[in-house]
Amino acid sequence: MTILESEKPAGKIKDPVCGMTVDPRDAAETLEHAGKNLYFCSSGCATKFRHDPGKYWPSEKLQPPSAASDHAASASRSDFICPMHPEVRENTPGSCPKCGMALEPEMVPATLARTEYICPMHPEVVRSEPGSCPICGMALEAKAIANGEENPELRDMKRRFWVSVALSLPLLAYMIAQLLPAPLFSHGIAARIWTWVEFALATPVVLWGGAPFFARGWLSLKTRNLNMFTLIALGTGTAYFYSVVATFFPLLFPASLRGPGGEIAVYFEPAAIIVALVLLGQVMELRARSQTSSAIRALLGLAPKTARRIDQNGQESDIPLDKVVIGDKLRVRPGEKVPVDGMLLDGHSSVDESMISGEPVPVEKSTGARVTGGTVNGTGSFVMQADRVGADTVLAQIVRMVSQAQRSRAPIQRLADRVSSYFVPAVIAAAAATFIVWFFFGPEPRLAHAVVNAVAVLIVACPCALGLATPMAIMVGTGRGAGAGVLIRNAEALEIFEKVDTLIFDKTGTVTEGKPTLTSVVPLRGYDEKALLQLAASLERASEHPLAHAIVTGATERGLTLPPATGFRSLTGMGVSGEVSGMVVAAGNEALFRELSIDPGDLKESAEAMRSEGQTVMLIGIDGRAAGLLGVSDPIKASAVEAVRELKASGLKLRMVTGDNRVTAAAVASQLGIDYDADVLPNQKSEIVKALQARGSLVAMAGDGVNDAPALAQAQVGIAMGTGTDVAMEAAGVTLVKGDLRGILRARRLSQFTMRNIRQNLFFAFIYNALGVPIAAGILYPVFGWLLSPVIAAATMSFSSVSVISNALRLRNAKL
Template sequence: MATDPVCGMQVDERTAAGSRVFEGNHYYFCSTACQQKFEAHPSAHVAASPPAGDTAHPGPAHHDAQTPRESPGQDGGAAGAAGAALPGTRYTCPMHPEIVREAPGDCPICGMALVPMAGTGGGAADDSEWRALTGRLWVSAALSLPLVVLAMSPMIGLPELFGLLPQERGWIEFMLGTPVVLWAGGPILRKFWFSLVHRALNMYTLIGLGVGLAYLFSLAAVFFPGLFPLEFRAHDGAVGTYFEAAAVIVTLVNLGDFLQLRAMGQTGQAIQKLLQLAPNQAWRLGDDGSEEQVPLESIAVGHRLRVKPGEKVPVDGTVLEGASRVDESMITGEPMPVAKAAGDKVTGATVNGHGSLVIRAERVGADTLLARIVHLVGEAQRTRAPIQKLADVIAASFVQVVVGIALVTALVWGFLGPEPKFAYAFLNAVAVLIIACPCAVGLATPISMTVAMGQGARAGLLFRNAEAIERTCDIDTVVVDKTGTLTLGHPALTDFVAEGLPEPEALALVAGVEQLSEHPIGLAIVAGAKARGLTPGSADAFEAVSGLGVQADSAGQRVLVGSRHFLAQHGIDTQPWEARAEVWRLEAKTVVFFAVKGVAAGLAAVADPIKDSTREAIATLKDSGVRLVMLTGDSRSTADAVARQLGIDEAIAEVLPEDKAGHVKRLQAEGRKVAMAGDGINDAPALAQADVGIAMGTGTDVAMESAGVTLVKGDLRGIARAAVLSRATMRNIRQNLAFAFGYNALGIPVAAGVLYPAFGLLLSPIFAGAAMALSSVSVVTNALRLNRVQL
């Protein structure tokens, strides 16, 4: 992957929109627009951006041509949003999460300060930058207050009280307003300048225009009042100054940044809390049984670790000794502690109960489940949902349209407005520039997605990307694979009959063939034979046919084990055994036939217990109007029996692994929005075909890679929780978009003065600045309501 030197996005060299060789280095671009910007000023981008292959993450781009002190706290940034900017922290843009930086700065697209990415960084907190932002806010507020009072003094008779002449008042306003605009507003003006230089128009283009015009106009009014024609002068001949408007706008923008970044810090709290779950140290056992407390970083795969009562499990592993109950709620969302004994798996960051455990470390560092969850959520938070496309289309030309509206406003008031018409034209045009807020439009979707993904992670729901959340909202059909999804996935041998040879001998023979298989049913038969004190026989010339059965040579005879169709393919008649098989099927058992020397010789019945949570999950999904469809390789009788037990709407029996995706496609052809839940490798094609693939966290990595949603607990109730979270998230996003579009649709005309002819009302740039600052804060605050969704 390469880094676009203009916008900082990661670009696949094979699919890049364009490339360019400059000074011997290759650069790749995400779009032709970025390539054109690069070709216009290549040196401005090259100095701060590495060529292809230099970094795995988007590095600093053109906007980082700034001093090291321009960090989040000083640039209206976000060091304090998360409480600290930590060594090793990476930074992202809340509005454009695909932008990632190794150092703080501003987003090259929208100009917003980058915030620390959830799940990155470590070390001691450093809030110096946050204090700098707070300092600028307090200074600008302290200077703006007397400035506003002074500017309003003619309306309340204060000039006579202080004996100030208009020219003297202008000088005092200049001295109070200049530090606010040039120092406290310095980061805003720098972002404005960068947006012009690099033709990346954004929110700070509008703010910078408004503040800059108000300040420069006032500067000219104080130092060169004779330059202004009568149309700019009040009835007493004085030229008005707008230092107070420029200063208050800067103060309000800083206040908006302050409030917004504090709220933004809460969006990543879910992931930060997950990270804090991991212990810092662990008890490592030596070969002589001695215990040593060591840092977590020193633990390696294979180390034996002691987990004492009440302590956190340090890494993922397997219990070697002891028995206890472990609280896994922080990872899976399941409130009840889970019993653990020798041979059971344990997960890092879970809490041990009253027993003492000795575990073998199997996954450490970035390979632990906790680390993988944090990584997956971090990656997902950087993706964009389809619903964002509308906002992107509007934001692409938003600034140009607003500037055009401001120019039209100035012209209309300049020609048709009351005296002083040019002063009215100037003020209303500035108000239009200030009140418009593309930031609220851009934040509406990604901020809600970020909060939702963190909330989901705490409940054991991992969304691969933002699109998965949006698609889950529309699901009306859930297809589930029976084994491992509805059931525990640990079938057990319940019945066995044979004819022509003793049952123990027949079971040992069948187990000898099945021990070469990895199928759960085969493993159940082997375990059942061993539980009965039998030793599986030896076998060779093994052959497996996916979804049908296995065969091998054992004790000098060919043995086939599988479905009736498998035996029928080899010309073996199973009819004598069908009556017994049907009885077991009606008991929801899976029936396996076996044949010896070409003759059907008996049956085995295997039952896979239904998960305790399955009935509750199915009832919840059906109550929400979702149709349940079960896929199984079992016979029709067994499938119908399970469906009756669980209240499933439709059962599709005798399904081969390769046919699962076809059944999903058929349902989609009927107009249904389909979610597929599965846990095995053979479920991967169906998971990929479905509108939303849902992998059980207890299943295979292949299934999890193919799915849009992973249920960490492997509990079907997670599907209902995912649907609840998805619906709440999409509702929240629609609220944000409605507010953002409604705010701009109403605010811009009001600022332009459409209410003046009927009501005599005009909007001061000061009030426009207040509305603009609060609009983004309102969007973020609304998104944070998702943290209260009950899952």
């Protein structure tokens, strides 16, 4: 007997979903919830409980605060969102109030702390359970489905589709038979009998199979957000209920509306077949849409389920990932995934970081190196210490950023929204006009032609193709970018980046490695080299600037102890000052010395000589007097020269803007062959961006530090290097996971591919509707005698949405 089995209580327990009595030893599934084990009679009941535990376990509200908070921290939460309107968010299943689509589940593991369903056309529609978008009627889809579970909306549509197909096939066979030279059931009595058979077969198809469409259509009327399902409900409902009246109350129709044998034409078969075809389209669309979130699922799949923890006694044991806490020592064996972010304490290995950075070459790791959760260990084994867990890991932040980007709306979407707002009323008006024209001016039987063509107009129109054109491409494009180490914060940045003509970037950490090292310590006469470095490093320890880190690291490597600094003050664009061991210490550039009235004296000449060698020089003052110089070198990245060349070839104007001095900046710029601005303060960087924008330029700014944040926010597109600070990433629209200029080129290509795809989708959607509606109305009939059958109209309408999604899915294979 296993431990789990020994803990199962004896006796009978009620299934919390259906109330059925269950023997815990024979339960189909067992779940832990609110600190208790719950037992289910079937997997179906367990699935329902997972989607909405609060509905079946109200006692959860009675938990003590501590228990409730503990549970909330470890459990996933369900939200439902509209895939067309991600801003629509609900905690129960339903339809999007804007487009009528079913809300879909957004599933994120417990470590990422939420499960959401969104509408792809309306990002504002967000729900915690499956359903349809109340705006457009589309099924909400999960931002990511855990464990490969099938979307419940897709499962329901498939069931309705297959039942509808089984009942519609005899109707389709009859329709085809009527086109033969000697049609079946031509005798009046046989025809009347077959009418009743049609009614019996079509009724469950229309009323049960098409129930979601009628529900969404009704919701669209209540919320005054007319959409595709309004048209489908009107079209099939008109054909079906007209046929019901004709079948049950034939005497209501005058003789002029009857056929040669006195019978009244009915349209059960087109109504049923239309429902079956629309269901087929929904199944295909849901399947295709589920692939758009494959990037999120792939990212979520990077996180391992367990971690191997080493306790204080040196014993190792596997624990669930959500049980890992900061400070835990974890063993990572060869071939295993790194569980969380942390620092390597013992051992060495090569780690495959391609799934995070997009770079295929494994990175060597040794003691002191940082490792990222979700990356794959190579052949070595190492011990690491966890310092970021749960929602704070890099992987969780990437998933969160990609999810937000996929729910955002691009400015180009406004065009589709504007057209869609008038589209459905215009189609209904066109259908009414079609009915009137055919009824009064069409050939006999006039009523039959009027009904059939009006229904065809209602059915053929597809506002969803317009609505899906942009969000589907955005979802796939942002997912593709994540796989290449390019994180898009919002769709607007993705759209604008294609149009950018000027790229400004910082030097430190952007074109250079961003890992400067201390290379020179030059004290003036009367000052000791070690004492000078010790005082400067103690002061710089309070700063997060890369140069400060280099000085602190250099002092530590030389074995110096660093006393605490008090009164620390950072002077933007100049340097820092404070008190260390009773002495007032200042470290920065000449501007800082002028601000503090310190005479640099002979330091100027020495500083210029060091700068001409490419070193960044920091002047040190102690108690109001010049004390010495510190030189820091930051080598140019190996990839920077190639990246700059390719960026130039793409038509971008490049300019390096740095707070470093002119001599050092010139040394770097000459190697890259670009223009530069030096001695630029942070507020001046944003002013440079504004000046370029005033001249009509569309500017992108790339940087990695706090001092870059104002310029990143001012630029049309801000690009944060992933190795930089959180402030820079928050201000940017694009983040490069690996701080590499080649990532900017990948981001630009991604923007170009995505916008081209959106334009293709919108063009197809506009052309389809512009041609489909007039043809369905019968515009070709006077010349060619052609009419569009409502059945064919339903097929083309369904496949129009699928084709838009399929085209968007091509972005998954885009070569960046």
